[in-house]
Amino acid sequence: MASDSSKVLGMDSTAPEEIDSEKAPPVAPFTQLREPPTTQRGARTRAALVKAARKVFERDGYLDTRLTDITKEARCAAGSFYTYFTNKEEVLAAVLLEAQEDMMHPGMGRVQGADDPYAVLEASNRAYLAAYRRNAKLMALLEQVAQVEPEFREFRRRRGDAFIRRNARGIADLQARGVADREVDPMMASRALSGMVSVMAYNAFVLSEGQEEEGAPVDFEELVATVTRLWANALRFPGHR
Amino acid sequence: MASDSSKVLGMDSTAPEEIDSEKAPPVAPFTQLREPPTTQRGARTRAALVKAARKVFERDGYLDTRLTDITKEARCAAGSFYTYFTNKEEVLAAVLLEAQEDMMHPGMGRVQGADDPYAVLEASNRAYLAAYRRNAKLMALLEQVAQVEPEFREFRRRRGDAFIRRNARGIADLQARGVADREVDPMMASRALSGMVSVMAYNAFVLSEGQEEEGAPVDFEELVATVTRLWANALRFPGHR
């Protein structure tokens, strides 16, 4: 069965095609992209801008970032920004789009059949949490911007929804195999449990960041063990003491 | 046992004294409040400003609110604002402080002893979710501002922590009574499960707001039943079903 996901926190390891399985068309800043540069030089500048944008966004936050901070970081003129993007939203969309692959966890995908459900669940959670930790700054950024720009709230929602649906299918499978509590609605349970894992990830990797000295330096393996155990319990996996 | 809580979403039904039981000193905008007005007229103006601020914040969001929007709504001059507050943060602190009482759920508090744990849990969740729903706009505001102003991120964290600790004590009690799985760490479990409920509340009452026509019009009782069931399962309450 698959990993958890997040309606709230959105960024995850779902395979791209699943995300695209959404019916609704993608939102503005992701589609209204300007034409890609034709020359090599152009491609280099654009790449420099996206890279600089990610760095500055992650460092200063979306709102405190001035367009000139980005161009300064990319060592190009203020006006050059507008050759590739129309505004701050659009660079951010480019940053997120570019980071998508990196946000996918290796493989996992669909594990079926005779596999030990508990082991699969644990591996899935570990992969999700590892990916979250790797991209923690970007996740923090996405959370911030989702509070401020409707387009990105929508973006986050879609990613989360894809995850939730995937996990819901996994839960339904397990119910069919008699491994999971048939009393719970798969979709509702998926919402709750996927959300649980993403909140834990957010707290551990975003909020506790730089707070390690303050006591409990979140232990990664303990985190994996806890969420897996609770998830399994919540679905009433049998026989695991 | 007590209600759940939220590290992420913070606003909850914990009694005030528990929040204040934090060791760390309270944060700036909540303490550096100006002296309360001496005259009656002053008290009236200040109250009008706080009321107006809440209305405008909830309607337009923290960031899109200009100070003059607030004074206009309060029907007073722009300059008057500075008689009572030094900036936007400070009015917001006042708004939140004033709303605190209203955010508490009626009673519930500590249910002890021979009570049916499942029933207590359910009642607690219902109370929490009802309070969240009542103050959904304010919760949305707090989430937004926590992404933007460190002082309010801290405020949210404290409220969440108090909840989590309280729920952790409840879990430990249940473990002692043999009602809950002793394998899980009470604190970790509380973080996860409290977070789970708050995410569900956020999704249902903030994000889905105005989306009812789009299909799943979150059923309140179903929500209560689901989170309670998952929570009980996760802690392996015995014998139910």
Next chain:
Amino acid sequence: MASDSSKVLGMDSTAPEEIDSEKAPPVAPFTQLREPPTTQRGARTRAALVKAARKVFERDGYLDTRLTDITKEARCAAGSFYTYFTNKEEVLAAVLLEAQEDMMHPGMGRVQGADDPYAVLEASNRAYLAAYRRNAKLMALLEQVAQVEPEFREFRRRRGDAFIRRNARGIADLQARGVADREVDPMMASRALSGMVSVMAYNAFVLSEGQEEEGAPVDFEELVATVTRLWANALRFPGHR
């Protein structure tokens, strides 16, 4: 009978009520004016801005005028501009509105009955040309802005139309009295002859300005005599010479 007018050059000596007799509603920048200042200080600042705007517009032209040129001239901060106007168009509208009275020629109005038509015509032309000369810089400004901003093109058109209609009535009267050629359509003739006078005025007072040393320093009385003579001839006033 009344003076000439101009479809092209618009600004004229028509009495206000005649202009308002237009059916169509007045155009944007003239109506969407911000609320007038309540305090005396505000009134002073606004007046200073309008005065400064007129000066700078007349000196530098509409297009080359920067908002800061106006505020500098008015000795106030850049931001103060926006307390009273939303943009350059709006100050210009204020300037024109304020100048309207000044643009009216003393009286003249409807001269009726037994008066010598030629004398009336001449007095009327003299008054029109004098008013034009007095406000030459403003007329130049209006011509410029009419080429650039549709709202002011419309403004110019309305003023011109009012004049043309008035003169057309005068021509019709003269035809009825047997003083004017009945072959011409009063409206068409008014368009042509009113236009003729306004072009002469524009050439003499706007284009030839500062060119006096270059030879023909337009003689005012000669101008009056010429247009009056041509106008009278064109309508075939009887018996004169």
Next chain:
Amino acid sequence: MASDSSKVLGMDSTAPEEIDSEKAPPVAPFTQLREPPTTQRGARTRAALVKAARKVFERDGYLDTRLTDITKEARCAAGSFYTYFTNKEEVLAAVLLEAQEDMMHPGMGRVQGADDPYAVLEASNRAYLAAYRRNAKLMALLEQVAQVEPEFREFRRRRGDAFIRRNARGIADLQARGVADREVDPMMASRALSGMVSVMAYNAFVLSEGQEEEGAPVDFEELVATVTRLWANALRFPGHR
């Protein structure tokens, strides 16, 4: 006798040599032209730019036209513009120069001797108005740019002056032949009457453009008849009615 002309509106049917008969040297953008392209390819590009410029200028107006709009329309790179022109003014000069021939009316020229003055005048006016109508968009452009660029104001003035002088000669001829009122100064009368016709043309073909549905769809023949009649009357042509 010759056609009318326009001091204000300048573009007309005067023969080129008459324009050049001005004493003053021609103005900047018309002389400082870059060397013509040597290669065929260069000639093609230059021609494409001039053609594109005319199209875009007429469509968007001089001020709203960006250099890149022109190069885009000409399907060439932004930089190529500077191979042939130094700035916007210079392309416009090229556009106008290229259009000159097209602006001439077929023939007419000098009609002398025993011809019926009224018929000649009418034919001349018809030719002028037809040429104006054919090139209305360009005339509108010239009016606009004359308000904004001194060089083109001068250009317009010269064209108008040539016309006025030519018509003044015609009037003097008629006075000598006893056909026209000797009281009027030929030059002044020419200014007034030439201006009259050009204003009518401007109103009919530029300002009323696209306004036909709004009522009076300027009838071309009526226009010709009116201005001819008024012109003839103004000069007191004998015998006709």
Next chain:
DNA sequence: CATGAATGAGAGTTCATTCAT
């Protein structure tokens, strides 16, 4: 010659904060 990305000065606009009345 052609290309099209890079440049950067400059304009408009917003709004928190101050302060004279």
Next chain:
DNA sequence: AATGAATGAACTCTCATTCAT
């Protein structure tokens, strides 16, 4: 205490012009 006009720093975006390829 209340008022509301005044302030000016800060930021975004445009586009003519240059220049390396």
